[in-house]
Amino acid sequence: MNDSLQHESAPLLRHNHNTPAAESAAVTRRSFLRGAGALVIGGTVLTACSSASSAAADPTATLVPSMAVSTKAPPTAIPTPTPASVAAAAPAATPTPQPARPVTADRVAADPTNIPGPVDWKEPKRHKIELETVEVIAEIEPGVTFSYMTFGGQVPGPMIRVRQGDTVEFTLISRESDIMPHNIDFHSVYGPGGGAEATDVSPGQSNGMIFQARYPGAFLYHCAVPILDYHISSGMYGMIVVEPPDGLTPVDHEFYVGQNEIYTDLPVGTKGHHNFGFAAMRQENATYVLLNGEKYALTPDRRGAMKVKVGETARIFFVCGGPNLACNFHPIGNVWSKAWREGALMSAPELFVQTMSVPPGSCGVFEMEFPVPGQVKLVDHAITRVVSKGMLGIIEVEGPEQPDIFNPTLPGEPT
Ligand SMILES: [Cu+2]
DSSP states (O other), X not given: OOOOXXXXXXXXXXXXXXOOOOOHHHHHHHHHHHHHHHHHHHHHHHHHHHHHTOGGGOTTTXXXXXXXXXXXXXXXXXXXXXXXXXXHHSOOOOOOOBOOOOOSOSOOBOOTTOXXXXXXXXXXXXXXXXXXXXXXXXXXXXXXXXXXEEETTBBSEEEEEEETTOEEEEEEEEOTTOOSOBOOEETTOOSGGGGTGGGOBOTTOEEEEEEEOOSOEEEEEEOOSTTHHHHHHTTOEEEEEEEOTTOOOOOSEEEEEEEEEEOBSSOTXXXXXXXXXXXXXXXXXXXXXXXXXXXXXXXXXXXXOEEEETTOEEEEEEEEEESSOOEEEEEETSOEEEEEGGGOTTSOOEEEESOEEEOTTEEEEEEEEOOSOEEEEEEESSTHHHHTTOOOEEEEEESOOOXXXXXXXXXXXXX
């Protein structure tokens, strides 16, 4: 685990403590951006929505009229189907796959160990945090490319960690190369939109706000532009942890993971470039359901498993971005020894929970023990999402066998 409280190893998230308040020049800049940015943002969104709702891009469009007719009294004479009417009533064919595009990022899956260390200060602090929006083309799985939208170039976005009562001077920075407008809604913020309007940015702009973290817990943050479901599905979500004044109990490891579902215009696994699937999203028919943004990202065959040793403990910070699917979060071969539902860290934890439902728009904090060696698989127990849609992470537990606790062989059975 990166014990640094700074995010120095994550250059796309800059986090400095005890810096002075923003200068008046920044306020002037922000005022300008709010006025000018709204027009740009509105225009861009209208363009995107128009494209999304076009009949050509929407296979449901030809179905809707016939469904509407079916609720009325049947006609006295049933018209004879013609080739043209049959074609008009059929769903649009799956698009012809396009070749995979050159990637602009080799990886979007967040490193689950690259997170700030526990809070070790006892008085309110002021933090200056800058976070970049980064749009990249990357692989969901080998041979399948997708246009991600991210915070900090990773999914989920960088974990932010403060203490209850701290003040955050936050700036959202949009890269010149971005195409879309973005902003950020923190569920840890008292204020309109969780800060969304205050942080509206168009490509190349920056915009900020100051907030006090007044209540503790683990909270989602996400992009909240008008078509926020598209942006969240494409990767724009993350977690802010506001630790209680007395902090969290020490553990041997902390891991940070998040689930979101991606809707595309092609069937899961089809090689090539997948465009965003607005029709699939309206039906909540996810193409991929992913842990840390890529299929089976946190496994030995892809980006590597999380690693612990027999007898150690771990805390899992889990964020469910959605945008629409809850996660039925379960550790195969283990149990959540302590579970803070909804990331409500001031509540007493539930004990020995097998599967915790984490709704979209929320988080969970879990503690685990590892009394035996082997793999622990982190899954959504809506299990088709694991088998067919990419949702899986693995914790590898290394150490000596513990036959009193688990012995895979009966006495006399061949080994
Ligand atoms: Cu966005």
